[in-house]
Amino acid sequence: MADPRGFLKVTHRQDRPKRPVSVRILDFDEVQVGQNEAVLKNQASRCMDCGVPFCHSGCPLGNLIPEWNDLIWRGQTAEAVVRMHATNNFPEFTGRVCPAPCESSCVLGINQEPVTIKQIEYAIGEAAFDENLIEPIMPERMLDKTVAVVGSGPAGLAAAQQLTQAGFTVVVYERDDRIGGLLRYGIPDFKFEKRILDRRLAVMEAEGTRFRPGVNIGEDITWNDLKKRFDAVIVATGATAPRPLDIPGADLHGVHFAMSYLTESNRVQAGLKDSPAIDASGKNVIVLGGGDTGSDCIGTAVRQGAASITTLAIGQQPPKDRADHEPWPMFPKIFEVSSSHEEGGERHYLASTVEFVGENGQLTGLKVAETEYRDDGSRAPKQGTERVIPADMVFMALGFVGQDSSSITEQLGVDLDARRNVARDESYMTNVPGVFSCGDAGRGQSLVVWAIAEGRACAAATERYLTGKTNLPEPVAPTDRAIDLSV
Numbered sequence: 001m002a003d004p005r006g007f008l009k010v011t012h013r014q015d016r017p018k019r020p021v022s023v024r025i026l027d028f029d030e031v032q033v034g035q036n037e038a039v040l041k042n043q044a045s046r047c048m049d050c051g052v053p054f055c056h057s058g059c060p061l062g063n064l065i066p067e068w069n070d071l072i073w074r075g076q077t078a079e080a081v082v083r084m085h086a087t088n089n090f091p092e093f094t095g096r097v098c099p100a101p102c103e104s105s106c107v108l109g110i111n112q113e114p115v116t117i118k119q120i121e122y123a124i125g126e127a128a129f130d131e132n133l134i135e136p137i138m139p140e141r142m143l144d145k146t147v148a149v150v151g152s153g154p155a156g157l158a159a160a161q162q163l164t165q166a167g168f169t170v171v172v173y174e175r176d177d178r179i180g181g182l183l184r185y186g187i188p189d190f191k192f193e194k195r196i197l198d199r200r201l202a203v204m205e206a207e208g209t210r211f212r213p214g215v216n217i218g219e220d221i222t223w224n225d226l227k228k229r230f231d232a233v234i235v236a237t238g239a240t241a242p243r244p245l246d247i248p249g250a251d252l253h254g255v256h257f258a259m260s261y262l263t264e265s266n267r268v269q270a271g272l273k274d275s276p277a278i279d280a281s282g283k284n285v286i287v288l289g290g291g292d293t294g295s296d297c298i299g300t301a302v303r304q305g306a307a308s309i310t311t312l313a314i315g316q317q318p319p320k321d322r323a324d325h326e327p328w329p330m331f332p333k334i335f336e337v338s339s340s341h342e343e344g345g346e347r348h349y350l351a352s353t354v355e356f357v358g359e360n361g362q363l364t365g366l367k368v369a370e371t372e373y374r375d376d377g378s379r380a381p382k383q384g385t386e387r388v389i390p391a392d393m394v395f396m397a398l399g400f401v402g403q404d405s406s407s408i409t410e411q412l413g414v415d416l417d418a419r420r421n422v423a424r425d426e427s428y429m430t431n432v433p434g435v436f437s438c439g440d441a442g443r444g445q446s447l448v449v450w451a452i453a454e455g456r457a458c459a460a461a462t463e464r465y466l467t468g469k470t471n472l473p474e475p476v477a478p479t480d481r482a483i484d485l486s487v
Contacts, residue, residue: 003073006045013046013113014039016122021343025302028189028269030096031339040123043116044073050107054329055117058105060453061087061094065102065117072120081128084121087473089158089452090200092129093183095122096192098449099292105329129199136206139167145466148173148230150217153181154448155439156236157204158455159462162472164209166463171230172209175216178270181238182448185263188296190303190339194270218407227412232434232462235414235422236455239440241404245288245396249356254363258293258397265300280306284390286366287311287345288353289397292338297395299340309345310389314371314379317349352381357388366391400445419444428458429465436462 003009016032018024024031035043047069055065064083071080084091095118106114128134147163149156152174164170178184180197205211217226227233242257244250256278264276280301287294287301290313301309318335326332341347350371357365365388369381402420409416415423415431421444422437424430430437438458439451460472 003045004049006042006073007048007108007112010042010046011112013116014043015116016119018339024190024339025343028303030193031190032096034126035119035123040120041073041075044069044120046108046115047073048108052107054105054107055102055115058329058331059102060447060450061456062453063087063102063121065115068124069115069117069120072124077124077127077131078133080124081133084124085128088121089161089456090125090154091121092125092196092200093154093192094449094452095119095125096196097187098447101331101447101449104331107329110328134203136203137165138207139165141167142169143167143467145169145231146171146229147232147234147462147466148226149234149236150226151181151236151238151439151441152179152211152213153183153236153238153439153451155238155441155451155455155458156181156234157200158452159234159236159438159459160209160455161204161207162456162459163462164204164207166459166472168463168466170209172211173215173217173221173226174211174213177214177272179211179213185266186259188262188265188300189269190299191296218405218411223408223412223414227432227435231466232436234458234462235408235430235435235437235441236439236451236458237403237405237422237441239400239402239421239445241401241420242396243398243401245353245398247353247355249358249363252356252358252363253361254358254392255356255394256396258287258289258297258395261395262293262296262300265304276304278393280304280393282307283392285309286389286391286394287397288394289313289399290347290349291397291399294395294397295338295340297397298345299338299343301395302340302343302345307392310391311345311347312351312353312366312368313347313349314352315349352379354381354386356394363391363394365389366394400440402444403441427461427464428454429461434465436465 016035018031047066053066056062068080068083100118102117103114108114146169149160149172152172160170160172183197261278264278267273268276281304283306285301285306287297318333320335322332351368352371354369355367367388370385371379372382408414417423422441424437424442428436428438436458438454457474460470460474463470
């Protein structure tokens with residue numbers, strides 16, 4: 001695999017370069033840029049002939065990482081594109097927004113820096129389009145079966161593409177005005193420019209997938225009517241109900257859910273609005289939550305010209321290195337500095353939010369206290385440590401609590417689990433025959449790479465239900481290697 005002594009010759013990883021902070025905060029263009037080809041080959045050469053490639057199991061898609069590392073090192077880009085797409089419908093997506101659990105499982109990571117798997121994946125995804133290596137895959141024959149996919153995020157798109165290529169007539173419904181779900185309005189352009197999404201959607205349209213944006217299933221079309229129209233229905237609506245913070249003052253003007261803020265900004269960048277209804281310009285901003293969504297709020301607020309940005313997390317600061325209870329090849333919780341963190345703002349840990357403070361209905365500050373860990377493992381504000389931080393805006397990036405509509409239960413009788421996710425069995429089928437669930441809608445908030453993996457597996461299960469067999473790959477079961485990002 002690659003150069004058998006490459007990891008001894010190239011001992012340090014070299015990630016994708018970024019545009020300078022002083023330049024990139026002036027626009028919403030992508031922060032990272034492409035890697036030099038010679039550097040990319042050197043980095044690919046670090047992939048070891050390790051015998052058991054744990055990176056395969058670290059990736060929910062089961063990407064054949066050593067194989068395409070070897071092909072990139074040899075300069076066989078076209079072959080690398082084919083090998084990549086054998087397991088991943090959208091490497092240009094995951095190469096940008098996936099946190100790369102594969103790198104945490106890299107064998108080289110035991111005593112060196114792991115291989116730069118994500119940047120090599122990004123390079124393959126870009127080369128596929130730049131070198132015109134992507135062509136629509138047309139089915140050998142069309143089947144007399146139809147499938148409705150509700151939701152056009154990564155899970156829905158992956159399921160739709162797999163089934164379209166297998167010969168089914170597939171219609172994707174999206175309640176927003178444009179296709180893409182989380183990818184369209186949830187992720188800022190500085191992490192994921194929407195031209196990347198649009199060029200992939202063009203390929204899918206050429207293959208035959210039909211897109212119907214601006215249709216809210218449950219309102220514009222009832223779930224019952226949809227079930228009657230199609231031979232199978234796949235629910236890929238995501239987990240979009242935000243986790244609330246039930247403390248005094250939560251109804252003050254200036255307190256917002258993070259996704260509402262990000263969606264407003266994305267609509268402006270898409271040219272759909274002249275200015276956002278939620279604008280951090282000149283404001284003292286506080287972000288509650290230290291995950292990717294909180295980081296996206298920071299980068300957006302910086303670009304809008306916020307006066308100050310403070311991120312508060314209720315828990316302890318993660319360690320910089322693996323904790324003993326998260327040994328290799330586990331996906332560890334470690335302290336990370338995103339591109340947005342590099343751009344400005346302060347981060348504080350052990351900060352419990354007590355109350356939103358305001359005057360005349362307007363937010364003026366946030367009362368916080370030091371987090372106290374109790375003997376039973378619970379957390380609570382420590383008495384006597386309260387203080388008020390001035391704030392004009394607070395963005396709550398506290399995760400999600402399942403799908404946000406009851407219509408599928410009321411109209412179709414589909415069961416939800418205890419976490420308000422659409423309940424399904426190991427074949428992704430709900431309690432209603434012919435209705436399937438995949439991605440965040442079924443597993444709760446998780447990673448884009450998990451959404452794609454579940455979409456692919458759900459497509460295979462759907463084909464088996466409709467035809468009695470499947471030739472589509474089945475990478476994961478719903479309970480395999482779950483990474484819980486709901487809290």
